[in-house]
Amino acid sequence: MSGSDDESAEAKSDRSPEPTPGTTVHEGRCRLRSLRISEVAVVAGVEATQVAAKRLADMGFTPGVRVEMLRPGRPCLVRLNGTCMGVGARYQKSILLTIVETRAERDERRSSTPLRE
């Protein structure tokens, strides 16, 4: 298990706009582990072994699905398709997301039209 310093540095670099050497995350994308609380993102893909990838996909982590971070950490708590799910550290590293809205934007949207899910 890497020390917490390494992990948070990696997590930060996941979010940098320019790809930093050593990561292969593209612009605008991040991994689940660096999603902050209340942020909403859309699944872009899964980078994992076939077994892990199929398990995640079958549970609902398919491209295009909205994910909201409820409680970051190890494991983290997210809302996916209306269900609360706990996701462990290994899977958090594997799930790639595109951030859709930050917390501020979400609060603004919520105060306007009711949501059609």
Place this chain on the structure above:
Amino acid sequence: MASSSRTATRPKTVALAGNPNTGKSTLFNTLTGFRQRVGNYPGVTVEKRTGFLRGTQADTSIQLIDLPGAYSLGAQGADEGIVMDVLLGQRDPLPAPDVIVCVVDAANLGRNLFLATQVLEIGQPVVVALTMTDLAESTGLRIDVAALRERLGVAVVPVVATKNIGVDSLREAIQQAVDAPPTDRCPSFPDCVCAELDGLQASLASQPDGGGRDISRVEALQTLLEPGGYHESRVIKRCGRGLANELAERRQRIASAGESIAEVEARVRYAWIDSIIQRVVTQVKPPKPSKSQRVDRFLTHRVIGLAFFLLLMGMCFQSIYAWAGPVMNAIDGIFVALGGWLGELIPTGPLQSLMVNGVVAGVGAIFVFLPQILILFLFITILEDCGYMARSAFLLDRWMGLFGLGGKSFIPLLSSFACAIPGIMATRTIENRRDRFVTILIAPLMSCSARLPVYVLLIAAFVPSTPLLGGLVNMQAITLLAMYLVGVVVAIAIALVVKATILKGPPQSFLMELPTYKWPRPSTVLYRVYEQGREFCITAGTIIFAVALIVWALGYYPHPASIAQDHDARRAEAAEIYEANNLTQEEYRQRLNQIDRDESGTYLRQSLLGRAGRWIEPVVAPLGWDWRIGTAAIAAFPAREVVLATMGTIYNLGDETHERSAGLREKLQAATWPDGRPVFNLAVALSIMVFFALSCQCGSTLAVIRRETNSWRWPIATFVYMTTLGYVGALVTYQVVIRFV
């Protein structure tokens, strides 16, 4: 009943499938009226639950099978694969179900329909039972059931099992479904995948072995899309290694066509499901955080949640000891009385001894623990039913990960501190087979309450009560704590070693749904507790009965008449003295009692058990033990609770000794080797305690392990490794401590 050609066919077997936490079990209980049988599928550790439909005459011939909850028919091992196996009729003696009831949670329609679409593709009649509609409504969702029916092409019946709503309609729908044509509504897979599926089905149908069995499309799909998965391995076993190459080629072609093997099924199904949801589900009120979510804000909080959990566990253990105590004494009293009554009834001889000292004492020693076990089952079942277990697994996963385990192992291991039996039975919630087996292996190392009397007695007798840390704690308390820690530390080491060697495998990361909280239903909970209690009594009872007989026999035979004669002579002597008025009645009674105890002691000492103890004396001498300790340790193997009674008997104190009896303590302190050295000292006491901490001296535990793992390998392995650990631990403890003290 004669059936004309116009009588509708009756379904004979109905299977219930669905996601976990959808109320499937509650529905099953309602449909069967709690008339159920629990068994095991061979080679698999999940339970097989069947029952008969309750209701009209027509209904009661229908067998219902409750399948384990599953998110998908894809499987990584037999425990997961069992669902599809049963649905396809590949598990003798269960026939293929005539109707499949797919339980779908209305509040989580999206993910629940994933399994439903797979089930629909099997081609058998399906009825969808829509549960938790009340919950969905409370979050502002409205479901157009008619539209859902039309989109899926099967009957959809809203059901609220807890309130018995819709259950009759479900029964009717099941009856009618048999004659309905299977649905043709299905998500369509991309051409490249369909082509490979067709090819695979054709190729398997033409195989000489397997009788050219038509492989179901669902099975073909899972075989193709899960390399190294359970279904693939089953098909390869049937059709030979050549198939492996063919599968690899087909997957390669799919990949070249631009599709991802891991993603394609999920993508296709969820896209189809989304289109259904668009049409069928409307959000009539803005979603507000449900009560469940608001509670979770605290209960999944890293600090508050953990504190709450510890508090809950503390309360649980406190009540176990508070409530169980009086009941245990009562049960103890009953068994002692029963023994006494039988003693009066049966004339002295082997039968009397067998019944009183063998059966009643042996079985009684186990049933005394039943209150504790039942209370523990009660807590575990309530926590699971209300949904809190998932939160505890969530909170603890991080810490358990340090030992190579998952969050779900915590509560089983914690329960084992009271008694390993409910703890091991609680491991059923751990889906990962490796994690489950490791947890089962180390659960007996958590010092259970049966070890406590041994610790208490030996510590009181041989550990000085010197105050430490300026009077804050004393040495005796620290020693007690140390004994518990010995078990825990060794358990962690074993877990790490086993996970790195025998049960090696990629660690499974946490991925779990946190179901909505719900009030546990008393009938479900109590039935579960009764069921588990019954299972314990049968499983443990039979083994203990058998082992108690063996140990009794070893302690009784040979039973030379000369001993009885000697002691009768002493009794006659005492009677003479009493007659001559040189003894008060009280003294006479006491002397007679002592003669009785001496007699039992003598019998034991030269019984097979006693001789075995002396025979192994050279083996236990490095541990600092003499043959009497060895004898007691052997006698304790079926149930460690009897060790004090055995020691009492060997020292001629009778077998009603308990840990606080001053008599036994004094006798131990005074016991000597033939050459006069005292047998017991601090080092010996510690070595005995360590032996008890690390050995598996509980036949019930082994019996339960056998039942839960469905094989003999694991209980035997547990027994062997723990006895070895106990011996080595006791050896090291004695040899080290004796040098310092």
